[in-house]
Amino acid sequence: MSGEIEAAGALATAGAVGAALEGREGGPRGGGSCPNCEAPIAGRFCSNCGQHAHPNRKLSGVIGEFMYGLWNFDTKAWRTVPMLIVRPGTLTRNYVYGKRARYLAPLTMFLFAIFLMFFAFSTIQAPTNIRDSSVHITQRDLDEARAGLAEAQTELANARAHPDPDEPAGLEVTLAENAVRLAQQEVDRSERQLAQAQAREARRAQARANTPVQVTVDPSLSTPATTAEAPATTTEGAAPTADAPPAAADDTGDDVETWQDGMREVAENDNFVVFGNANSELNERVRRKFANPDLALYQVQDAASKFSFLLAPLSLPFIALLFLWKRGVTLYDHMAYALYALAFAAILFSAVVLLGEIPWISWASAWLLLALPVHMYFHLKGAYALGWWSAVWRTFFMLNFAFIVASTFTVLVIVLGLAG
Structure with missing residues (x-):
C-alpha cells in the first residue's frame, strides 16, 4: 500500500512541476490555420487556443524550452519573488482579485521554493561525532x-x-x-x-x-x-x-x-x-531501516520532497478557521495565501541553511528566522485587508497552527519513509 501512496505522491509532484514549467514555444510569425485547433492565425500565436503558429521541432529547442520555462517564466519570477519578500499581502491580494498576468501562480512559486529548499538542505553535513x-x-x-x-x-x-x-x-x-x-x-x-x-x-x-x-x-x-x-x-x-x-x-x-x-x-x-x-x-521493517541509516535518511528525504504538496491542504483548515465570520473570503483565497506563505518560508529556510555554511556569517543566519512572524503579520494584513489588531492576533494563532502543521507533516513523512 505504501508503494502506491509513494507513486501517487511522485505523480502529483511531477504533474504539478510539468504544468508549472510549461513555457511558450519559439518561432516566427505565422499565417494560415493553427496546427492545434485549425483556427485562422494572423500573428505569432493562435487567438483561439494560444499555441504558437510554428512549433519548434529542432533538437536544441528541447533544451531551450526547458531553460525558458525554468528561468524566464515570461519574466514573472523576477517580479514575483521580490513582491513575495517585500509586499506579500499586495501580491496575494492582486493575484486573488484578478491581476495575474504579471506574477507567478501560487502553486508555481511554491514548487520553485520547495525545490530550492531541498537543494539547500542537501548541502547540510550530518553530525559525525557523538x-x-x-x-x-x-x-x-x-x-x-x-x-x-x-x-x-x-x-x-x-x-x-x-x-x-x-x-x-x-x-x-x-x-x-x-x-x-x-x-x-x-x-x-x-x-x-x-x-x-x-x-x-x-x-x-x-x-x-x-x-x-x-x-x-x-x-x-x-x-x-x-x-x-x-x-x-x-x-x-x-x-x-x-x-x-x-x-x-x-x-x-x-x-x-x-x-x-x-x-x-x-x-x-x-x-x-x-x-x-x-x-x-511493520516494526521489523522499521528496524531494518534503522540498521541501514543512510538508506533510511534518503527515504525520509525522498518522502518529504514527494509529499511536500500536502503542506498546503494541511494548512487550509487552520487558515479557514481564522476567517469563519469574515465575508467575501473563499477557500481559493486561503489556498493562494497558504501557497505564497509556504513559498516564502521555504525561501527563508533555504537562505538560513546556505548562509549557515559560510563561516564568517553563519552566526547571523539563525536571526533570519525572526523574519517569519513579521512577514506573516504583513502578509495577513495585506492579503485580507485587516486592521493591525486583527492581523496581530491572527498572526499569533497562525504561528501555532504552523507548528502543528509542520509537526504533522514531519511525522507523516517519517512514517512513509521508514515504513515504505
Whole structure:
C-alpha cells in the first residue's frame, strides 16, 4: 500500500512541476490555420487556443524550452519573488482579485521554493561525532536491576518464612515470585545490553591497539627489534605498517561514534518498538531501516520532497478557521495565501541553511528566522485587508497552527519513509 501512496505522491509532484514549467514555444510569425485547433492565425500565436503558429521541432529547442520555462517564466519570477519578500499581502491580494498576468501562480512559486529548499538542505553535513556513554548508562541500569532483584528475592524469602495470616493462603508468595521473575528478566535484558556495549568497546580498543609500531635497530642483533609500546607516529628509522587502521578516539581520548552507529545500536535493542508490538511486520521493517541509516535518511528525504504538496491542504483548515465570520473570503483565497506563505518560508529556510555554511556569517543566519512572524503579520494584513489588531492576533494563532502543521507533516513523512 505504501508503494502506491509513494507513486501517487511522485505523480502529483511531477504533474504539478510539468504544468508549472510549461513555457511558450519559439518561432516566427505565422499565417494560415493553427496546427492545434485549425483556427485562422494572423500573428505569432493562435487567438483561439494560444499555441504558437510554428512549433519548434529542432533538437536544441528541447533544451531551450526547458531553460525558458525554468528561468524566464515570461519574466514573472523576477517580479514575483521580490513582491513575495517585500509586499506579500499586495501580491496575494492582486493575484486573488484578478491581476495575474504579471506574477507567478501560487502553486508555481511554491514548487520553485520547495525545490530550492531541498537543494539547500542537501548541502547540510550530518553530525559525525557523538559522545558514546552507552557503556556507563548500561552498567548503571544493570546495577539498579540487580539491586531490584535482590530486594524482590528478600521479599520472597520473608513471605515464605512469615506469611501474613490476614491474606489468602499462598497469595503473598505468588505475588513475590512474580516480582522476582520480572526483576530477573530486567537483569537479563540489562546484561545483554551491557555485553553488546562491551563488545563494541572491545572492537574500538582493538582498533586503537592496531597502531603503527616503531621499529628500532639493535646494533648487537642481526634483526631489528620492535618496541612493545609503540607510538602512533614514527621517528627516524621507523617503518610503519601499511595496513594499520587509525585510532578510533578523539583528542580527549573519549570514544566517539557516528549518528549511523547510534541508529544501528537502537535497531539492535531488544525493546525496539515503533509501531505496534515488537514482533509486528511493520516494526521489523522499521528496524531494518534503522540498521541501514543512510538508506533510511534518503527515504525520509525522498518522502518529504514527494509529499511536500500536502503542506498546503494541511494548512487550509487552520487558515479557514481564522476567517469563519469574515465575508467575501473563499477557500481559493486561503489556498493562494497558504501557497505564497509556504513559498516564502521555504525561501527563508533555504537562505538560513546556505548562509549557515559560510563561516564568517553563519552566526547571523539563525536571526533570519525572526523574519517569519513579521512577514506573516504583513502578509495577513495585506492579503485580507485587516486592521493591525486583527492581523496581530491572527498572526499569533497562525504561528501555532504552523507548528502543528509542520509537526504533522514531519511525522507523516517519517512514517512513509521508514515504513515504505
